[in-house]
Amino acid sequence: xxxxxxxxxxxxxxxxxxxxxxxxxxxxxxxxxxxxxxxxxxxxxxxxxxxxxxxxxxxxxxxxxxxxxxxxxxxxxxxxxxxxxxxxxxxxxxxxxxxxxxxxxxxxxxxxxxxxxxxxxxxxxxxxxxxxxxxxxxxxxxxxxxxxxxxxxxxxxxxxxxxxxxxxxxxxxxxxxxxxxxxxxxxxxxxxxxxxxxxxxxxxxxxxxxxxxxxxxxxxxxxxxxxxxxxxxxxxxxxxxxxxxxxxxxxxxxxxxxxxxxxxxxxxxxxxxxxxxxxxxxxxxxxxxxxxxxxxxxxxxxxxxxxxxxxxxxxxxxxxxxxxxxxxxxxxxxxxxxxxxxxxxxxxxxxxxxxxxxxxxxxxxxxxxxxxxxxxxxxxxxxxxxxxxxxxxxxxxxxxxxxxxxxxxxxxxxxxxxxxxxxx
Ligand code: HAM
Numbered sequence: 001x002x003x004x005x006x007x008x009x010x011x012x013x014x015x016x017x018x019x020x021x022x023x024x025x026x027x028x029x030x031x032x033x034x035x036x037x038x039x040x041x042x043x044x045x046x047x048x049x050x051x052x053x054x055x056x057x058x059x060x061x062x063x064x065x066x067x068x069x070x071x072x073x074x075x076x077x078x079x080x081x082x083x084x085x086x087x088x089x090x091x092x093x094x095x096x097x098x099x100x101x102x103x104x105x106x107x108x109x110x111x112x113x114x115x116x117x118x119x120x121x122x123x124x125x126x127x128x129x130x131x132x133x134x135x136x137x138x139x140x141x142x143x144x145x146x147x148x149x150x151x152x153x154x155x156x157x158x159x160x161x162x163x164x165x166x167x168x169x170x171x172x173x174x175x176x177x178x179x180x181x182x183x184x185x186x187x188x189x190x191x192x193x194x195x196x197x198x199x200x201x202x203x204x205x206x207x208x209x210x211x212x213x214x215x216x217x218x219x220x221x222x223x224x225x226x227x228x229x230x231x232x233x234x235x236x237x238x239x240x241x242x243x244x245x246x247x248x249x250x251x252x253x254x255x256x257x258x259x260x261x262x263x264x265x266x267x268x269x270x271x272x273x274x275x276x277x278x279x280x281x282x283x284x285x286x287x288x289x290x291x292x293x294x295x296x297x298x299x300x301x302x303x304x305x306x307x308x309x310x311x312x313x314x315x316x317x318x319x320x321x322x323x324x325x326x327x328x329x330x331x332x333x334x335x336x337x338x339x340x341x342x343x344x345x346x347x348x349x350x351x352x353x354x355x356x357x358x359x360x361x362x363x364x365x366x367x368x369x370x371x372x373x374x375x376x377x378x379x380x381x382x383x384x385x386x387x388x389x390x391x392x393x394x395x396x397x398x399x400x401x402x403x404x405x406x407x408x409x410x411x412x413x414x415x416x417x418x419x420x421x422x423x424x
Contacts, residue, residue: 007113007121009307014322018310019124021321023106025152026126033145035102035128040084042108046074052083052288054259056200058192063111065121077110080258081127081303082285083292089131090294099132099297106306118277118308126309129301134286136233139264139300140240146268146280146302147246154314155270158279160247162266163254164234166226168287171262174225175201185215205255208276221252230263237264260285264300272312279312280304325417328375329391330357330366332382340381343391343406350410370396377416379409 004010011019027037046066053059065077078084085103088094094101105127113119128145130138143160150158166174178201186194189204193212196203205216223231241248248266256265265283269275282302290296327347331340344354355375357366363380370378379391391409394401395416404412 005121007115007119009120009122015310017321018313018318019306021317022153022306022309022313023126026104026106026149029149029152030102030104030128030145033102033128033141033148035104035130035145038085038088038103038105039107040081040088040105041078042110043075043077044084044087046076048083048087048292049076049079051292052086052258052260053080054200056196056203057257057259058203059111059257063113065110065112079111080109081105081107081125082129082258082260082288082299082301085127085129085131085301086285086289086292086294086299089297090289090292094131095295095297100138101131102128103131104128118273118305118311120307124306125303126306127301127303129299131289131299132297133300134298136236136240136264139233139237139284140244142282142300142302143237143241143246143266144244146282146304147244149304150268153309154317156314157271159249159269159271160241160266161251161254161269162234162238162241162248162264163251164223164226164230164263165255165261165265165283166222166230167262170222170226170230171202174220174222177220177225178202178204181219182215188212188215200259202255203257205253206257216253219253222255223252233263256281256283260288260291262286266302268304270308270312273308277308278305279308323374325376326353326355327413328357328366328370328378329354330361330363330378330380332363332380335383335386336381339386343381346406347410347413352410352413367394377413379404 046064049064050060059079064079067075069075085105107124108122109125110122112121115121128142130142165171179197182197182201182204186197189197189212190207190209193204193207193209204212205219207213207216238248254265254267261283263284263286266281267278268280270279273279280302284298284300286298288299329340329344331337340356344356347354361369367378375396377396378394380394381391385391388403390403390405392401393404393412
C-alpha cells in the first residue's frame with residue numbers, strides 16, 4: 001500500500017467542513033477590513049526565502065523542500081507566505097496602487113520539520129499583510145482584524161504576546177549584548193545554539209530546548225537596548241490595543257523564527273496547544289521589500305496556522321458547522337425514481353440541500369440511515385404522494401410526520417432550519 005508522505009494529512013469529510021467554514025469567516029472578516037485576496041505560487045526561487053526569511057534561521061537552514069527543476073534552477077516549496085507576497089508586490093508593480101494595500105491569503109506551506117503533534121510538513125496558513133503604511137495604527141489595525149477573526153469563531157482563551165524587536169541598527173547592538181551575556185554559558189547550550197551564538201544569537205531566545213530556555217531567561221531584553229523610535233512605536237501599538245480592549249502581554253523573550261521582522265512582533269498562544277505550539281505569528285517588516293530589490297515600502301502582517309486553529313476550535317462553532325442540516329429524499333417505487341432527481345433539482349435551486357437515496361434502500365433502511373447520520377428530515381415520495389403532488393416529510397428530532405405540497409417544501413425547510421435547533 002502506498003501511504004501519504006510523513007507529516008502530511010488527508011482532510012476528510014465531515015472535518016473538511018470546518019476548514020471551509022473557518023476560511024469563509026477569514027474571507028468575510030478580512031475583506032470587511034478592506035483586504036483583497038492574493039494567490040501566489042506554491043513554489044518560488046530558493047533565493048527568495050534565503051534573502052527574506054534569513055540564512056541562519058531554522059526554516060532556511062534545515063526545513064526547506066528545495067529541488068532543482070529540469071533546467072537546474074533551484075526552487076523551493078514555500079515555507080511561508082510573506083516572502084511570496086512581497087515578491088509579487090515588487091514584480092507586479094503594486095507600488096503604483098493606492099497605499100496601503102491590504103492582502104490576505106489562504107493556502108498550503110511546506111517545512112521539513114519533525115512530524116509531531118500540531119507540526120506538519122504540509123500545513124495551511126491564513127495570512128493578512130498590510131503593505132505601505134509604517135504607522136503604529138497599521139499594526140493595531142492588523143491586530144484588530146486578527147482579534148475580530150478569532151472572536152467570530154468564538155475564542156475567548158487566546159493570549160496575544162507582543163514584543164519590540166527594535167530597528168535593524170538596534171539589532172546589531174542587541175546581538176552583541178546577547179553574545180557577551182551568553183558566551184560564558186556556551187556549554188549549557190544545545191549544539192544548534194552553540195552555532196547560533198556565533199551566527200545569530202537572537203535565535204537562541206527562540207530555542208525550545210529547556211536548558212537553552214533557562215539560559216535565555218537570564219539574557220538582556222531587546223527593549224533595554226532598542227532606540228527611542230521603535231520603543232515609542234510599540235508603545236503606541238499597545239495604547240491602541242488597550243483602547244480597543246484587546247488584551248495582550250508584553251513578552252521580552254519573543255523574537256520569532258524569521259529574520260525580516262523589526263519593531264512590533266507578536267504571537268498568539270492557545271492554552272489548549274501549549275506555549276511551544278504557536279497558533280499565529282506576525283509582525284512588522286519594513287525592510288523586506290527593499291531587501292528583495294524593491295522600493296523602501298513598509299509592511300506588517302501575520303499568519304495563523306489553520307491546522308492548529310481547527311484543532312482548538314471552540315466547541316459551539318464546531319458543533320454548529322458539523323450539525324448536518326440536510327434533507328434526505330427517498331423515492332419509493334419505479335414511478336418515484338423517475339421523478340426524484342427533477343424534484344431534488346427544483347429544491348436545490350431554492351437553496352435546500354437535498355441528498356437523494358440513489359442506492360435503492362428500502363424505506364426502513366433509509367430511515368435507519370437517516371437516524372444514524374443525523375439528517376434533519378426525510379422526505380418520502382411514493383405513489384400516493386406523486387398523485388397528490390406532495391411529499392411526506394418526517395422531522396427526525398421531533399419524530400413528527402406531515403404532508404407538504406412539493407412547491408411548499410422549500411419554504412417549510414427554511415423555516416425548519418431557522419428554528420432553535422440546527423441553526424447555523
Ligand atoms: P510563522 O510563525 O513561521 O510565521 O508561521 C505562522 C504560523 O504557521 C505558526 O504560528 C503556526 O501556527 C503555523 N505553522 C508554522 N509551521 C507549522 C507546521 N510545521 N505545522 C503546522 N503549523 C505550522 C510566518 O510564517 C510569517 N510569514 C507570518 C507573517 C505574516 N509575518 C508577517 N506576515
